[in-house]
Amino acid sequence: MDILACQDTALHRVDPRSKIITTIVFLAAVVSFGKYEISQMVPFVIYPVYLLSAGNIPAGYILKKVLYVSPFALMIGIFNPLLDHRIVMMLGSHAVSGGWISLCSIMLRFFLTVTTALALIACTGFNNVCYALHKLGAPRIFVVQLLFLYRYLFVLMEEGARMMRARNLRSFDGRGSSLRVYGSLVGHLLLRTVNRAQRIHNAMVCRGFDGNIRIMRKSSLNLKDFIFILAWCGVFVLFRFVNVAQLAGIIITGLF
Amino acid sequence: MSHHIVQAQDVKYTYPDGNEALKGVSFLITHGESVAVIGANGAGKSTLLMHLNGLLLPSSGMIRVGDYPLSKETVHNIRRTVGMVFQDSDDQLFMPTVYDDVAFGPVNMGLPHDVVKQKVEETLGTVGALHLKNRQTHRLSGGEKRSVAIATVLSMSPDILVMDEPTSSLDPMARRRLIELLKSFKHTKIIATHDLDMVLDLCERTIIINQGVAVADGKSIDLLRNKELLASCHLEMPLRFQGCPVCGTQK
Numbered sequence: 001m002d003i004l005a006c007q008d009t010a011l012h013r014v015d016p017r018s019k020i021i022t023t024i025v026f027l028a029a030v031v032s033f034g035k036y037e038i039s040q041m042v043p044f045v046i047y048p049v050y051l052l053s054a055g056n057i058p059a060g061y062i063l064k065k066v067l068y069v070s071p072f073a074l075m076i077g078i079f080n081p082l083l084d085h086r087i088v089m090m091l092g093s094h095a096v097s098g099g100w101i102s103l104c105s106i107m108l109r110f111f112l113t114v115t116t117a118l119a120l121i122a123c124t125g126f127n128n129v130c131y132a133l134h135k136l137g138a139p140r141i142f143v144v145q146l147l148f149l150y151r152y153l154f155v156l157m158e159e160g161a162r163m164m165r166a167r168n169l170r171s172f173d174g175r176g177s178s179l180r181v182y183g184s185l186v187g188h189l190l191l192r193t194v195n196r197a198q199r200i201h202n203a204m205v206c207r208g209f210d211g212n213i214r215i216m217r218k219s220s221l222n223l224k225d226f227i228f229i230l231a232w233c234g235v236f237v238l239f240r241f242v243n244v245a246q247l248a249g250i251i252i253t254g255l256f
Numbered sequence: 257m258s259h260h261i262v263q264a265q266d267v268k269y270t271y272p273d274g275n276e277a278l279k280g281v282s283f284l285i286t287h288g289e290s291v292a293v294i295g296a297n298g299a300g301k302s303t304l305l306m307h308l309n310g311l312l313l314p315s316s317g318m319i320r321v322g323d324y325p326l327s328k329e330t331v332h333n334i335r336r337t338v339g340m341v342f343q344d345s346d347d348q349l350f351m352p353t354v355y356d357d358v359a360f361g362p363v364n365m366g367l368p369h370d371v372v373k374q375k376v377e378e379t380l381g382t383v384g385a386l387h388l389k390n391r392q393t394h395r396l397s398g399g400e401k402r403s404v405a406i407a408t409v410l411s412m413s414p415d416i417l418v419m420d421e422p423t424s425s426l427d428p429m430a431r432r433r434l435i436e437l438l439k440s441f442k443h444t445k446i447i448a449t450h451d452l453d454m455v456l457d458l459c460e461r462t463i464i465i466n467q468g469v470a471v472a473d474g475k476s477i478d479l480l481r482n483k484e485l486l487a488s489c490h491l492e493m494p495l496r497f498q499g500c501p502v503c504g505t506q507k
Contacts (some may be wrong), residue, residue: 002392127352127392147352154394155346189413199347202311206340208332208364 001118004057005125011054016124016132022047022232023120029236030112032043035102039245045110047232048115057150062118066111073110077103117256144213155196162188179202260287260322260415262338264307269303277303279468280317285461292455296464296490301420301448302343304465306320308418308446311337321416336365338444339414343421343490347402349393352386354404357393361412369471379411380404383437399430406437415496416444423451452480452494464489 011019026047033041051150052059084099121129127147134143163185171177199210238244262285269278277300285291293301306312307319310331319326342348351357353378361422362372380386383403388396396404402422409417422438423431433458438445447459455462455476462479464472466489472479477486481493492498499505 034302130352148350151352152395153348196347199342199344200350202306203285203340203342203348204350204360205311206309206335207361207408208335210364213360214363 001121004122004196007056008055011123013037014228015225016128017135018228019124020132021116022229023116025233025236026116027113029240035105040243041108043239044112045246048119050117051123057122065118066114079108121177187245263320265318267314269315277468281469281470283463283473287313288444289461290459292459292462295461299465300468303349303467305418305420309335309340335416338414338416338418339409341409341419343404345405348405354391354393358407358411375411380405383407412448419447421449423454453496456494
């Protein structure tokens with residue numbers, strides 16, 4: 001992600017604040033639809049597709065990550081077909097219940113929002129997203145927590161991987177894989193995290209930390225950034241209040 | 257030049273769990289000296305170092321840095337004078353990019369942005385890491401991390417550099433480069449280490465800590481040849497004093 005964020009495309013040069021504001025409007029528009037809505041949401045796919053193509057980001061890479069987290073979204077809607085039997089549409093002779101429609105709607109919403117969020121980070125950089133949030137007035141403590149989370153996520157993963165390796169090297173025939181062992185591993189990881197947090201705090205205190213992290217970033221929004229926000233927000237408003245997919249369908253079926 | 261003096265007078269420290277880590281350590285380090293603090297694991301080296309910039313306050317005894325006796329009131333002034341480089345660079349490099357990390361101290365000192373920028377570039381240039389300026393800290397190699405960690409401290413223009421195991425986990429070439437870099441500094445240096453060959457290269461004076469007590473304080477070249485003294489403190493002579501491992505010839 002960090003390497004992708006270092007590219008120099010026109011989209012990468014757009015101020016992170018413009019991209020964040022536009023993405024927030026996009027997310028608000030997508031999640032504001034009713035639970036049975038699908039067709040009206042489809043045209044919104046244009047924004048993540050634009051981010052991926054204009055930002056020169058490999059779609060397969062992002063989609064793989066979306067796939068990894070998709071079980072969480074699936075868990076939210078998986079019982080809908082069982083709970084909601086009301087027939088809301090006919091697909092030829094086949095009746096489709098509201099549960100299946102709402103499940104599809106949840107999955108589409110998930111796909112749109114998560115793909116867009118990941119594409120935003122890939123074409124902006126996580127740190128720049130955090131700085132932009134700070135500039136947009138997000139609470140400092142929230143921004144600092146995000147920055148630290150990202151900085152130490154890799155260290156935590158390395159420590160976790162080292163512990164797992166140590167366990168694997170001394171586990172044979174499935175023994176040493178009990179829940180009790182994993183509980184102990186997690187406990188140790190927590191203790192190590194606490195110790196490291198203490199050492200990091202010491203390092204910060206040594207360099208004059210007084211409770212505030214002063215973020216040094218100078219940036220200014222220019223006309224190009226405002227045009228980016230207005231153009232995309234205009235598109236989102238159009239898609240939100242006009243069913244473009246249905247309209248296109250009518251036009252196409254009218255033609256033939 | 258009293259502001260470069262570091263003095264410890266009968267410093268004792270007991271951890272909250274009852275572990276008596278320092279049992280009365282005294283020394284006086286003057287301007288421009290380069291002093292190694294050596295000792296076995298758990299001897300009290302790191303605890304002593306943490307006293308030198310007020311991360312710990314002595315249970316009894318006194319620490320003086322320059323004109324200030326260490327106390328809660330003077331600790332901020334002392335931290336401007338004493339720069340501390342930690343053993344694990346990942347603890348020291350907590351900001352997202354190298355630039356942000358090196359700028360962290362100067363920004364907290366209230367320096368204007370253009371001065372901060374100049375200081376960051378100067379110090380990164382000094383440690384030979386200017387090309388890493390925009391890199392993310394978690395993506396650096398061990399040697400790069402160590403150089404940048406030193407830059408984060410140098411950017412605050414400290415008079416005294418305190419380092420905990422600066423050469424640990426470095427490859428031989430990165431270690432040599434670091435030694436040459438530290439040699440070029442004119443600061444007062446206090447280095448806790450197990451790398452006794454580095455001590456010979458860098459420090460003209462050595463303090464040996466054993467079980468919370470400073471058992472010896474003198475010229476490195478003399479103390480590091482004293483086999484019995486070193487053995488009694490769980491140490492051994494530097495490799496270059498141990499003779500040829502094949503024919504046993506002493507240098």
